Amino acid sequence: MSETGLQAKLKRIVGRMDGNFRQVRQLIAGRAERAERFRDPLRPGQRPQDIFAVLLFTVGLAVVVLDIPTYPWIRSLPPAYLNTFATFTDLGKAHWILWTSGVICLALLAQETGKWRFRLRMAAGAAFTYGGFIFFTVAASGVLSVILKWSLGRARPKLYDQVGPVEFDFFAFHGSYTSFPSGHSTTVGAFAAALALIFPSWRWLILVAAFWVAFSRCFVGAHYPSDVIAGTLLGVTFTFFTARALARRRLGFHITPEGRIEPIMSARSAKACVREIWRTWLGRQTARRAEPMRESHDQQPQ
DSSP states (O other): OOHHHHHHHHHHHHHHHHHHHHHHHHHHHHTHHHHHHOOOOOOTTTSHHHHHHHHHHHHHHIIIIIHHHHHHHHHTSOHHHHHHHHHHGGGGOSHHHHHHHHHHHHHHHTSOGGGBOHHHHHHHHHHHHHHHHHHHHHHHHHHHHHHHHHHHOBOOGGGHHHHOTTOBOTTOOOGGGOOSSOHHHHHHHHHHHHHHHHOGGGHHHHHHHHHHHHHHHHHTTSOOHHHHHHHHHHHHHHHHHHHHHHHHTTSSEEEOTTSOEEESSOHHHHHHHHHHHHHHHTTSSOSBOOOOOOOOGGGSOO
16 A cells, blocks of 8 residues: 555544544533433432441551551462462553553544444444443543552551551652552452443452452552552442443433443343344454445436
8 A cells, every 4th residue: 555545544544533533522512411400319328428438447447457467467378379369460450451442442433333234333332432431430540549649658568567557658759658549459449340330240250350359469468458448449439420420421321210320231232232243253244234225317217
């Protein structure tokens, strides 16, 4: 392909992405009025003061009961335990989540989805909505975690013998004083909460797996239990309120009469979309919808 042809193709793709992004902005802006009309008070346990109470209780209890004995106990474990947790603790890093969800959203923006078959368009819309939801919640909660940990300045467990488990040096701006809250656990909490909302039938498996990934930070000696609990609560809470804001606008989620947040796409529709994608991938059908037949002027009856 010549340089001129490549430039023209890139220009078309950028123009398509710009047009699709404008449509997304118009869609979101059009839901603002509905959100203003929608009134659904938070249930007990979901209100900010209730969440703050849970934070104070769980983190405070962990500081008093768990943080002091945990690090010496972990150092007494056989190396095999530590090596096992070290193999999957990096699943809590945000970069692979952000890259994956970001690339999916950008790739979909570059497509001419308006010409696709109905089920493929539905699948693309769901993938873009939920991919953007995951990207935003993981990125934004991660930024909050970074601000908090560098401001609060809690000493990491590696300084346990020198300063103990509850040493804080506010605004120390030193890597050894960035333990609270755990950034990995914030990412795990945000990502797991997002997946649990998108795939409610898999919720318990997702949450249990997230628990072990989050607490692996303790086993590798990077954080205290209270750091992990605080980070996980931060990620889960941020994701919940983001999903609720989307549900008020019926973007990806909706709020049931019982007050639960559930995905708009039902399990039956999701399976139909997956089948459509699979058939298209195998080449059994084209991605584009059939164009209506047009008769030329000379073929029309006189």
